[in-house]
Amino acid sequence: MRIGDLAKRAGCEIVTIRYYEKEGLLPKPARSAGNFRLYGDVHVERLQFIRRCRSLDMTLREIRALLEMRDNPTLDCGEVNVLLDTHLQQVEVRVEALLQLRQHLLALREQCSGARPVQACGILRGLINCNCHVVSAEHSNV
């Protein structure tokens, strides 16, 4: 199976696969006579695992940790739980921040219905004058 087929089976881009290889998440595959990468079912399964974790918004660092555990199946799985709990907690924080952000934007939106000169625009005024403190969502990039 060549890289294009693998990409289709996992629903991701070819470049992403090469990127994962470079990052050490996918093992270096065999090569054809013409230097094409050749994959098997093991790679499909592993890549799907990675993509599933990514769809859960895990970082590659987290996924790397999970893969290592997967590769040592006799270890205790407590760490898996910790990892997931931590991740979940970050998501909770992010949800909270986003909900507040949404409220804030809605309130701001109320302040102008358009068709005025910018000078009188309630939204711009709101952005300039409000002294509320929004929980910033920028760094909780979960």
Place this chain on the structure above:
Amino acid sequence: MRIGDLAKRAGCEIVTIRYYEKEGLLPKPARSAGNFRLYGDVHVERLQFIRRCRSLDMTLREIRALLEMRDNPTLDCGEVNVLLDTHLQQVEVRVEALLQLRQHLLALREQCSGARPVQACGILRGLINCNCHVVSAEHSNV
């Protein structure tokens, strides 16, 4: 006022200020004899505006647009409204995705309480076998 004072007043890092200057969001300030940047109240207000928009998770591109409108106060503010509406909609999408993600993680968390060999860990099993489709949150980086 030097860059450190400005940073304190706006609650951001010094490097961030220089970055905004490089990106054209803040005008190039006067310089002292020793080549230090010198700021006034105009800069404080403008930087606070930018930071407030950032705390609302707007991109620098969006903020640039708002600043341009602010700098031309006779224009119609319809565009301000459009910009905010668009932004709000993106946030709604992101909230939706995150809530689904959260549900998914919670479900996964249920599947293992720890203290087993990784081989038997319900979470890893869930990650390997589940064929659900999660609305990916990765590209809606609002």
Place this chain on the structure above:
DNA sequence: CTTGACTCTATAGTGACTATAGAGAATTAA
């Protein structure tokens, strides 16, 4: 034999910063 689809490597760009190195400027303490 050529067309087209596929693949290769290497490099640069994205966004919004953050980190670092190595230097000069200004302030404070001895």
Place this chain on the structure above:
DNA sequence: TTAATTCTCTATAGTCACTATAGAGTCAAG
């Protein structure tokens, strides 16, 4: 006055998880 500390300067590279591009090589079908 000197020394130490703190602040600032520029320039460059790194972060994350990709995405985009250039230029070349490989392979199957017509």
